[in-house]
Amino acid sequence: MSLTAEALTLEQGGTAVVHGVSLGLQPGEVAGILGPNGAGKSTLLRALAGLHTPAQGEARLNGERLHRFRGRDRARELGYLPQAATVHWPLPVERVVALGRLPHLGPWQRLGSEDAYAVDRALAATGVEELRDRPVTQLSGGERARVLLARVLAGEPSILLADEPVAGLDPYHQVHFMELVRDYAHQGRTVALVLHDLNLAARFCDRLFLMDEGELVAQGTPKEVLDPRHLDEVFGIRAVYGEVEGEPYVVPWGRA
Numbered sequence: 001m002s003l004t005a006e007a008l009t010l011e012q013g014g015t016a017v018v019h020g021v022s023l024g025l026q027p028g029e030v031a032g033i034l035g036p037n038g039a040g041k042s043t044l045l046r047a048l049a050g051l052h053t054p055a056q057g058e059a060r061l062n063g064e065r066l067h068r069f070r071g072r073d074r075a076r077e078l079g080y081l082p083q084a085a086t087v088h089w090p091l092p093v094e095r096v097v098a099l100g101r102l103p104h105l106g107p108w109q110r111l112g113s114e115d116a117y118a119v120d121r122a123l124a125a126t127g128v129e130e131l132r133d134r135p136v137t138q139l140s141g142g143e144r145a146r147v148l149l150a151r152v153l154a155g156e157p158s159i160l161l162a163d164e165p166v167a168g169l170d171p172y173h174q175v176h177f178m179e180l181v182r183d184y185a186h187q188g189r190t191v192a193l194v195l196h197d198l199n200l201a202a203r204f205c206d207r208l209f210l211m212d213e214g215e216l217v218a219q220g221t222p223k224e225v226l227d228p229r230h231l232d233e234v235f236g237i238r239a240v241y242g243e244v245e246g247e248p249y250v251v252p253w254g255r256a
């Protein structure tokens with residue numbers, strides 16, 4: 001499934017914070033949305049998830065206007081993981097992950113074997129199987145983040161949108177998460193992540209979108225987008241570049 005933004009202008013508190021942004025997310029690719037704090041990344045991601053109504057422009061899912069989809073139909077196709085997501089009830093982890101199957105169930109329908117398999121797969125993929133009986137409110141921040149990712153994956157959405165999903169994860173789980181979403185995308189799904197880690201973006205994303213002050217200022221491969229000029233002009237930094245095992249790395253080194 002493809003997801004596109006057509007000349008999206010988005011407002012927060014009556015002020016435009018995203019100005020006429022157009023972009024396309026393609027199946028089979030991990031897209032990274034980068035930019036300084038306040039650039040409009042989360043607002044854009046929410047609009048792509050159908051959770052923020054544009055002041056102007058459209059988001060389209062496979063060419064159809066996103067707001068035309070019923071909530072449940074949209075939720076089956078589009079999985080959205082918000083920034084610093086949390087759960088306020090002490091539900092066992094397995095029940096939280098099973099909530100990800102709701103878009104697939106009819107009214108009053110109970111989970112079937114297919115749903116149970118999907119929940120088990122998501123618990124295994126995110127490495128939280130051993131936490132399945134623990135109340136989610138008693139987990140560490142990183143454990144909870146993996147459980148909430150499992151909830152989204154349990155829904156097996158065609159498109160996964162995640163806002164700073166690796167913030168709060170330890171290095172092992174950051175790399176594990178990025179490998180997981182890369183495999184997910186390379187199975188023909190569409191993935192877009194808001195990221196602050198330039199290094200993970202360089203290594204794991206196929207395409208990057210760089211936002212600054214509500215504008216899309218660059219898009220392309222990591223090499224094209226993370227060039228010294230953009231890092232200087234947009235982030236005000238200089239970086240160290242290199243390659244290991246044929247994959248690029250970018251380490252922020254100092255202020256420009």
Ligand SMILES: Nc1ncnc2c1ncn2[C@@H]1O[C@H](COP(=O)(O)OP(=O)(O)OP(=O)(O)O)[C@@H](O)[C@H]1O
Pocket residue numbers: 012013017035036037038039040041042043044
């Ligand atoms: N509910 C709100 N009411 C008013 N202004 C808001 C609201 N939410 C966000 N904003 C403003 O909109 C702009 C874009 O915010 P957004 O959260 O999209 O940025 P971001 O690029 O995701 O930032 P960060 O990297 O800090 O998470 C910011 O200037 C922010 O202060």
